[in-house]
Amino acid sequence: MENQTTPRQPLAERMRPHRLDDVLGQDEIIGPGKILTEVIRKKEPVNLIFWGPPGTGKTTLARILAKELEADFIELSAVTAHKSDLETVIERAKQNWNLKIRTLLFVDEIHRFNKAQQDAFLPHVESGLITLIGATTENPSFEIIPALISRSRVVVLKLLDKSAILNILHRAIQQEKAEKRIDQEAIELIASLANGDARSALGDLEISLSLNKKINKSLVLEAIGQKVISYDKAGDYHYDTISAFIKSMRGSDVDASLYYLARMLEGGEDPKFIARRMIIFASEDIGLAGNGALSLAVSAFQAVERIGMPESGIILSHVVVALAKSKKDRSSYDAWQRAKDLAKKSKNLPIPLGIRNAPTKLMSDLGYGKDYQWKAGFHSSNNYLPDAIKEERIYLPPSSSSTS
Numbered sequence: 001m002e003n004q005t006t007p008r009q010p011l012a013e014r015m016r017p018h019r020l021d022d023v024l025g026q027d028e029i030i031g032p033g034k035i036l037t038e039v040i041r042k043k044e045p046v047n048l049i050f051w052g053p054p055g056t057g058k059t060t061l062a063r064i065l066a067k068e069l070e071a072d073f074i075e076l077s078a079v080t081a082h083k084s085d086l087e088t089v090i091e092r093a094k095q096n097w098n099l100k101i102r103t104l105l106f107v108d109e110i111h112r113f114n115k116a117q118q119d120a121f122l123p124h125v126e127s128g129l130i131t132l133i134g135a136t137t138e139n140p141s142f143e144i145i146p147a148l149i150s151r152s153r154v155v156v157l158k159l160l161d162k163s164a165i166l167n168i169l170h171r172a173i174q175q176e177k178a179e180k181r182i183d184q185e186a187i188e189l190i191a192s193l194a195n196g197d198a199r200s201a202l203g204d205l206e207i208s209l210s211l212n213k214k215i216n217k218s219l220v221l222e223a224i225g226q227k228v229i230s231y232d233k234a235g236d237y238h239y240d241t242i243s244a245f246i247k248s249m250r251g252s253d254v255d256a257s258l259y260y261l262a263r264m265l266e267g268g269e270d271p272k273f274i275a276r277r278m279i280i281f282a283s284e285d286i287g288l289a290g291n292g293a294l295s296l297a298v299s300a301f302q303a304v305e306r307i308g309m310p311e312s313g314i315i316l317s318h319v320v321v322a323l324a325k326s327k328k329d330r331s332s333y334d335a336w337q338r339a340k341d342l343a344k345k346s347k348n349l350p351i352p353l354g355i356r357n358a359p360t361k362l363m364s365d366l367g368y369g370k371d372y373q374w375k376a377g378f379h380s381s382n383n384y385l386p387d388a389i390k391e392e393r394i395y396l397p398p399s400s401s402s403t404s
Helices: 035-042 058-068 083-098 115-119 122-127 146-150 162-175 184-193 198-209 217-224 236-250 254-266 271-289 292-307 312-325 331-346 361-365
Strands: 048-051 072-077 103-108 131-136 153-156
Touching (some): 035 058, 035 153, 048 058, 058 072, 058 103, 072 083, 083 103, 122 146, 236 254, 254 271, 271 292, 271 312, 271 331, 292 312
Parallel strands (some): 048 131, 072 103
16 A cells, blocks of 8 residues: 555554555445445545544545545544634635635534534535535434535445454554564454454554564553443444343343443443333333333332442343343333323313312212212223213223234
8 A cells, every 4th residue: 555654653544545445344335336436436526424433434535535536625623623714714615616626625523513613514515615524423313404414415434344454454564564573363352352443453553563572462452451342421322222222122132131231331321321211111111011020120220329330230230131031011101102192182171070079069069070989999880081082992902002
């Protein structure tokens, strides 16, 4: 690979690809008929939103596109950019326009821009003055304004698989002429610890090589220490992981339920948040199939509050296994949804007289509470539901419930 960088730059920067063909692990967007290859082939700039985890090549791809499209590449970070920076970009783009030069603006972490800052791009994106490529690790549906999304193509970048990471590491080792200094087991370990992040893998390799020793698995662990599980408690991974956790318990997959519980706790998730979700699950998904499940989940929450971490993991795992193994019955939850829908549609229908409160003689004379008997097991021959909806059925036993 052509190396046009200085030795002082980090290894990840020195290994950054300069051609689309050198980019590994993104076969769904690169190749014959794929979006990025087609953009370059047609030489027609397209506004893009790159959505993917760190280290998947968002910045690299933006730079390659700018080079291939012969555009003036301007890079901003939404974390540090100010209003004056945006004004400078627009002024430079206008000068480029007069010189018939395209301007490609790359905004890293574009989700960090607020609505007003994102709105500022719109007229210039619409006019074609700038071609915008935004990079985000967060779901664009929630973090990018709809007007900007509608004028862009969202391109999803996935975590690199281990084989792609290994290829990148071998390229770097060859370039650094370090083939004899590191064994294959150490390379495999670095690739595994990278969790699909090429930049992280190259950073770990660089640290390992800095020891100036023959690198094996033990030295890799010594050099880079214990890797922390990637888990953003406010981002997509947070919601994706809790969703996978709940769905695994719903599907009675004990192994998957425990795995996602461990991922959350090891990533620093609040155990009380998990316990609260387990309480909801016990009522919503187990319901009448196991009336003890709700009490068990509530007890788990109380225990977590008193015990704290790391022992709370023992308590949560115990209850997770119980909830996952329990029979499931959503009939009470489904009935509650029907009751809410019916209440919204029917508004303020008159309550049947026979079950109204009758604290005064006047109310009794008007028929309030007529024929109602205050005794156990009494069942009125009249309707309990308002007359207009008396034929409605809200609770359906599991055999009749469509979602049990």
